[in-house]
Amino acid sequence: MSEDLKMEKVYDPSQVEGKWYPYWEEKGYFHADVDNAKEPFSIVMPPPNVTGALHLGHAIDSTIQDILTRFKRMQGYNTLWLPGTDHAGIATQAKVEEQLAKEGTNRHELGRDKFLERVWDWKREYGGRITGQLRRLGASCDWSRERFTMDEGCSEAVRKVFVDLYNKGLIYRGNYIVNWCPHCHTTISDIEVEHVDREGHLWHLRYPVKDSEEFLVVATTRPETMLGDTAVAVHPEDERYQHLIGKTVLLPLMNREIPIIADDYVDREFGTGAVKITPAHDPNDFEVGLRHNLLSISVMDREANMNEEAGKYQGMERYAARKAIVKDLEDLGVLVKVDNHQHAVGECYRCSTVVEPMVSKQWFVKMAPLAKPAMEVVKEGLMEFVPDRFAKIYLGWLENIRDWCISRQLWWGHRIPVWYCEDCGAEICVQVDPESCPKCGSKQLKQDPDVLDTWFSSGLWPFSTMGWPEDTPELKQFYPTSVLVTGRDIIFFWVARMVFMGLEFMKDVPFKKVMIHGLVLDAQGRKMSKSLGNGVDPLEIIDQYGADTLRFMLITGNTPGNDLRFHPERLEATRNFANKIWNASRFVLFNLQDFAEGPRGDLKLEDRWILSRYEETIDEVTAALDRFDLGEAARLLYEFIWNEFCDWYIELAKGRLYDKEHPEARHTVQSILLEVLEGTMKLLHPYMPFITEEIWHNLPVTGESIMIQAWPQVKGYQDSSAEKQMNQIMEVIKAIRNIRAEMNVQPGKKAEIILVAPEQETLGVLEMGKDSIRLLAGGSQVDVVASLEVKPAQAASAVLEGVEVYLPLRGLLDLDKEIARVEKEIAQAFQEQSRLAGKLNNEGFVAKAPEQVVAKEREKLEGINGRIGALQVRLAELKEA
RNA sequence: GGGUUUGUAGCUCAGCUGGUUAGAGUACCGCGUUGACAUCGCGGGGGUCGGAGGUUCGAGUCCUCUCAAACCCACCA
Numbered sequence: 013m014s015e016d017l018k019m020e021k022v023y024d025p026s027q028v029e030g031k032w033y034p035y036w037e038e039k040g041y042f043h044a045d046v047d048n049a050k051e052p053f054s055i056v057m058p059p060p061n062v063t064g065a066l067h068l069g070h071a072i073d074s075t076i077q078d079i080l081t082r083f084k085r086m087q088g089y090n091t092l093w094l095p096g097t098d099h100a101g102i103a104t105q106a107k108v109e110e111q112l113a114k115e116g117t118n119r120h121e122l123g124r125d126k127f128l129e130r131v132w133d134w135k136r137e138y139g140g141r142i143t144g145q146l147r148r149l150g151a152s153c154d155w156s157r158e159r160f161t162m163d164e165g166c167s168e169a170v171r172k173v174f175v176d177l178y179n180k181g182l183i184y185r186g187n188y189i190v191n192w193c194p195h196c197h198t199t200i201s202d203i204e205v206e207h208v209d210r211e212g213h214l215w216h217l218r219y220p221v222k223d224s225e226e227f228l229v230v231a232t233t234r235p236e237t238m239l240g241d242t243a244v245a246v247h248p249e250d251e252r253y254q255h256l257i258g259k260t261v262l263l264p265l266m267n268r269e270i271p272i273i274a275d276d277y278v279d280r281e282f283g284t285g286a287v288k289i290t291p292a293h294d295p296n297d298f299e300v301g302l303r304h305n306l307l308s309i310s311v312m313d314r315e316a317n318m319n320e321e322a323g324k325y326q327g328m329e330r331y332a333a334r335k336a337i338v339k340d341l342e343d344l345g346v347l348v349k350v351d352n353h354q355h356a357v358g359e360c361y362r363c364s365t366v367v368e369p370m371v372s373k374q375w376f377v378k379m380a381p382l383a384k385p386a387m388e389v390v391k392e393g394l395m396e397f398v399p400d401r402f403a404k405i406y407l408g409w410l411e412n413i414r415d416w417c418i419s420r421q422l423w424w425g426h427r428i429p430v431w432y433c434e435d436c437g438a439e440i441c442v443q444v445d446p447e448s449c450p451k452c453g454s455k456q457l458k459q460d461p462d463v464l465d466t467w468f469s470s471g472l473w474p475f476s477t478m479g480w481p482e483d484t485p486e487l488k489q490f491y492p493t494s495v496l497v498t499g500r501d502i503i504f505f506w507v508a509r510m511v512f513m514g515l516e517f518m519k520d521v522p523f524k525k526v527m528i529h530g531l532v533l534d535a536q537g538r539k540m541s542k543s544l545g546n547g548v549d550p551l552e553i554i555d556q557y558g559a560d561t562l563r564f565m566l567i568t569g570n571t572p573g574n575d576l577r578f579h580p581e582r583l584e585a586t587r588n589f590a591n592k593i594w595n596a597s598r599f600v601l602f603n604l605q606d607f608a609e610g611p612r613g614d615l616k617l618e619d620r621w622i623l624s625r626y627e628e629t630i631d632e633v634t635a636a637l638d639r640f641d642l643g644e645a646a647r648l649l650y651e652f653i654w655n656e657f658c659d660w661y662i663e664l665a666k667g668r669l670y671d672k673e674h675p676e677a678r679h680t681v682q683s684i685l686l687e688v689l690e691g692t693m694k695l696l697h698p699y700m701p702f703i704t705e706e707i708w709h710n711l712p713v714t715g716e717s718i719m720i721q722a723w724p725q726v727k728g729y730q731d732s733s734a735e736k737q738m739n740q741i742m743e744v745i746k747a748i749r750n751i752r753a754e755m756n757v758q759p760g761k762k763a764e765i766i767l768v769a770p771e772q773e774t775l776g777v778l779e780m781g782k783d784s785i786r787l788l789a790g791g792s793q794v795d796v797v798a799s800l801e802v803k804p805a806q807a808a809s810a811v812l813e814g815v816e817v818y819l820p821l822r823g824l825l826d827l828d829k830e831i832a833r834v835e836k837e838i839a840q841a842f843q844e845q846s847r848l849a850g851k852l853n854n855e856g857f858v859a860k861a862p863e864q865v866v867a868k869e870r871e872k873l874e875g876i877n878g879r880i881g882a883l884q885v886r887l888a889e890l891k892e893a
Numbered sequence: 894g895g896g897u898u899u900g901u902a903g904c905u906c907a908g909c910u911g912g913u914u915a916g917a918g919u920a921c922c923g924c925g926u927u928g929a930c931a932u933c934g935c936g937g938g939g940g941u942c943g944g945a946g947g948u949u950c951g952a953g954u955c956c957u958c959u960c961a962a963a964c965c966c967a968c969c970a
Contacts, residue, residue: 021929289970530898533963585919586918644909847914856951857950868912868913
């Protein structure tokens with residue numbers, strides 16, 4: 013290998029990847045102009061949490077977006093991939109609180125303003141980490157437009173949206189039962205509660221009916237809440253309890269008199285058919301309470317410890333209280349029995365603490381009017397899910413949606429833009445901080461202490477990042493975006509909210525397509541999580557194998573929407589592919605050093621074949637990318653590069669490349685190698701941006717970067733007869749290799765190959781492919797003779813359709829073995845023959861199957877008949893010998 | 894309780910709108926290092942497509958039922 017070609021024998025991504033990203037960025041290739049006549053293609057990046065470190069979920073998500081972006085950019089679109097980060101309320105606040113805890117202090121000691129300063133400091137210090145990591149992955153996003161959900165513009169958008177919705181009556185404040193996380197000290201929305209099946213108990217408690225000898229037995233999974241019971245409910249038609257409806261029971265321990273009410277909500281089959289009602293600690297009971305005007309008595313505080321309403325249990329933690337209460341009830345003889353019972357427990361998605369339903373005054377978004385149009389756009393096809401099955405999940409959720417609790421008892425986030433007048437009690441919701449009360453003029457205003465759910469601002473992301481509420485050129489050019497790429501786990505959290513916010517404020521969908529991908533699971537098929545410790549750090553993979561390998565590996569072996577299991581072995585396979593590309597390129601480049609542009613000479617069969625296959629690959633890869641089938645496109649490229657270009661074409665090219673006698677033939681091969689390699693590198697570039705850029709720069713082509721080259725187009729090289737003929741030659745070569753391996757004829761050994769074709773046409777093809785056969789079936793030591801006559805006897809043979817292959821083995825041939833082999837082949841051929849004949853004798857098949865299919869089967873039958881004839885002749889010869 | 898997905902070679906997965914002898918990677922066996930690559934080349938063994946039934950000239954590919962696994966949704970206390 014020449015010294016001046018600076019390509020190492022083994023591809024080392026660490027030598028290559030570092031230099032190209034800064035180059036691309038400096039050249040401004042990622043930047044999208046607004047005043048561009050080209051058709052736009054835009055994607056907004058799902059903003060990762062500022063607290064986050066890149067994990068494989070981001071890696072797959074970003075890789076998909078980058079592939080689409082690079083593909084479209086090369087296709088000539090005005091391409092914008094808009095990046096940014098999310099302030100991630102709870103997560104970020106928790107990080108900084110941890111930090112404070114280490115310093116021996118907490119946010120309350122620090123005070124709100126100081127605390128927020130600390131969070132901003134933290135953000136400034138660590139917020140750039142993840143974007144740096146995305147750069148290492150090769151993400152070609154427009155960093156000049158990077159946004160943050162808490163930056164000025166996005167905050168402005170949040171305020172405007174809140175105020176508008178408030179004025180329309182779509183945001184309201186009310187006392188309702190919400191999910192309270194005693195650990196995070198905030199409310200969370202319904203979808204932030206994870207229901208987990210847990211083994212629990214069903215306690216049966218006996219409540220005495222007042223002025224009666226009777227008892228009413230209720231069943232509960234949470235006996236501690238009985239302290240807050242304000243009724244017992246039975247089904248209105250339950251005969252067992254008809255006479256008790258309207259009476260009262262005496263609540264044990266509390267000695268409170270509470271009514272027996274009738275409500276449809278009660279399931280007669282479950283438990284005893286009588287339910288204790290605790291409106292303050294159960295969402296259903298809360299509803300019942302509203303219907304029956306019941307008192308709501310909260311017995312716990314914000315830590316989920318028992319409060320002053322809990323009598324002697326005050327101050328106890330809720331589970332300790334449960335224990336104590338059960339014991340006391342048992343002592344009182346109130347506990348009838350305890351059954352084991354499995355039920356779903358709601359846990360906080362962040363900290364897995366059991367959520368406590370609590371009644372409190374919170375802000376809500378009224379969902380029904382917003383959900384309706386968000387469903388319609390999907391039903392009408394204005395917005396498409398890929399794969400479309402996710403549309404069903406999306407619609408199902410919106411169908412049954414409840415109002416969205418958006419206030420959070422945190423400090424880090426968008427503060428709710430509502431002030432309360434301390435003098436007249438007015439509620440003031442305005443975009444600009446008010447100086448005084450518009451009602452009474454008082455200056456005693458107090459802003460609502462809560463902040464908004466993080467997803468409230470994320471929901472505005474597709475337009476807030478483009479400058480809304482200003483009417484910007486960005487919005488004109490890039491909204492609605494072309495496609496949203498995200499994991500199936502945030503369809504509800506994020507996708508749905510962007511849709512109704514987009515429709516409400518932009519009067520258009522935020523994206524035309526939503527491409528949903530699966531999750532990256534570990535080798536056992538489990539979700540990767542911190543608690544399991546089974547996470548894999550993408551950066552370590554990049555260090556070890558390179559970003560290209562990681563990207564390609566994440567995309568292949570996977571179909572759209574399905575989860576991907578992470579198997580480290582696959583990294584090696586992909587790395588080997590990168591190395592293969594590298595070495596094929598090294599070979600081509602080495603042989604291109606004296607290359608000068610000029611017209612090609614005559615094309616040989618293999619030339620026409622590879623050019624045809626190349627163009628077919630262009631078509632197929634482009635089509636697969638167009639339908640977001642990234643795994644399929646990757647597979648096609650892998651196979652073309654390795655199994656066709658490397659295994660066959662490069663090997664065949666060697667003959668002419670090394671032939672010093674015929675420089676024009678060498679030039680022709682060089683020219684084809686260059687065209688196909690360059691084009692293939694372009695097709696591969698979206699997947700493996702670094703290695704393709706490196707190789708491309710070594711090629712004798714002009715231009716600054718592969719990433720701004722035009723996507724390959726077909727020129728009309730497709731040639732089905734070349735493909736067919738080449739396939740025949742390849743079959744012959746494989747047959748020869750097979751015989752040689754079986755007969756143990758070493759590759760270097762001198763040998764003669766005799767090919768017999770019964771037809772002139774086939775003979776012509778063989779003549780055409782003789783050089784190839786010689787080259788790939790044994791090297792220069794092999795003589796290939798093609799003939800119309802049947803010849804050798806002392807030979808190992810293979811009978812193909814239309815061609816017989818003979819490898820003469822003077823005296824070495826084990827006749828019995830060869831006869832047995834031929835007989836076996838005949839038997840197999842007969843089997844195939846009868847299968848085909850059966851098919852063609854079936855009247856239904858001939859009558860109903862398409863002509864083409866029938867013709868194909870006929871052709872096959874003819875082929876097999878010919879082959880059987882040849883085999884039989886061969887067998888007869890062998891037996892004579 | 895409802896829904897979705899998955900079940901194809903030892904392992905991990907492809908197989909599009911039904912039509913060659915069901916593919917790849919990996920693992921395994923045999924052969925092979927003078928000039929792209931041993932992170933390689935050549936050859937080979939290995940599956941009848943979870944099970945049953947059906948539609949069809951024809952099914953891994955459509956329908957029904959069934960078994961198994963994963964996930965999502967759901968207010969049965």
